Amino acid sequence: MKTLLLEEMSWLQVKNAMEQGYRRAIFALGSIEQHGPHLPLVTDTLLGDALATRVATKLGNTLVAPTIRPGCSEHHMSFPGSLSISSELLSAITRAYCENLAHHGFQEILLLPSHGGNFPTVARIVPELARDIPAKIVGYSDIYDFMRVVDAIAAKHGIASPQAGAHAGGSETSMVLAARADLVDRDHAQPGFIGDFVAESRKFQAGKAGFDMKMENFSPLGILGDPTNANVELGRDLIEGLAEHLAAFYRAAVA
Numbered sequence: 001m002k003t004l005l006l007e008e009m010s011w012l013q014v015k016n017a018m019e020q021g022y023r024r025a026i027f028a029l030g031s032i033e034q035h036g037p038h039l040p041l042v043t044d045t046l047l048g049d050a051l052a053t054r055v056a057t058k059l060g061n062t063l064v065a066p067t068i069r070p071g072c073s074e075h076h077m078s079f080p081g082s083l084s085i086s087s088e089l090l091s092a093i094t095r096a097y098c099e100n101l102a103h104h105g106f107q108e109i110l111l112l113p114s115h116g117g118n119f120p121t122v123a124r125i126v127p128e129l130a131r132d133i134p135a136k137i138v139g140y141s142d143i144y145d146f147m148r149v150v151d152a153i154a155a156k157h158g159i160a161s162p163q164a165g166a167h168a169g170g171s172e173t174s175m176v177l178a179a180r181a182d183l184v185d186r187d188h189a190q191p192g193f194i195g196d197f198v199a200e201s202r203k204f205q206a207g208k209a210g211f212d213m214k215m216e217n218f219s220p221l222g223i224l225g226d227p228t229n230a231n232v233e234l235g236r237d238l239i240e241g242l243a244e245h246l247a248a249f250y251r252a253a254v255a
């Protein structure tokens, strides 16, 4: 196999791969949204590409459908350039992907949100999709589990959770350094909100469903965490560790 990316294959290559046992598809749900003054808008999408491709390699017999971009980024719209679609539209696109993939004969379809704002949509629609579509649909939708994995890996590199951050901080900046260092503007990396974002978001969610806290209420820069301590070694460990964790989740879910 020259590539696992569906969009880079011809229909003949897809047909041959499926006949050889590639009956599983994975795709990420990313975003085009602000990630501080130092990271590109495409951050969540390129991390979705990187994670989905690694998970597919680890699982075997898995092709990677294109990452959905943009995502639900209402909470970032006060920053120039962010694009946002509604949860309903993201649901409709995701449903179309799953229907199309099932139509072609994929038996297992794995959803991988790589942007925090997309997790609630995945959690909401997977039961409906599983009911309506003749394929096994598995969605990873526990954002706190995702953040726990990130924080544990960052801690091994001596970076505490408030600095690792949940958005454009030490951990996410490290992953972009590992994936596309040419897109990182380190001269503009500076600390944003330093605190317990998980506790803040739990407080918020206790009063209101969803994950739509306005970013500017936390940081006028659009950063949760401290990107100045980011480094490529941490980024590589995060991408590998997250891919391993996600692969184990999907393996257990389809078993």
Ligand SMILES: [Zn+2]
Binding pocket: 035, 043, 044, 114, 115, 116, 167, 168, 172
């Ligand atoms: Zn992000």
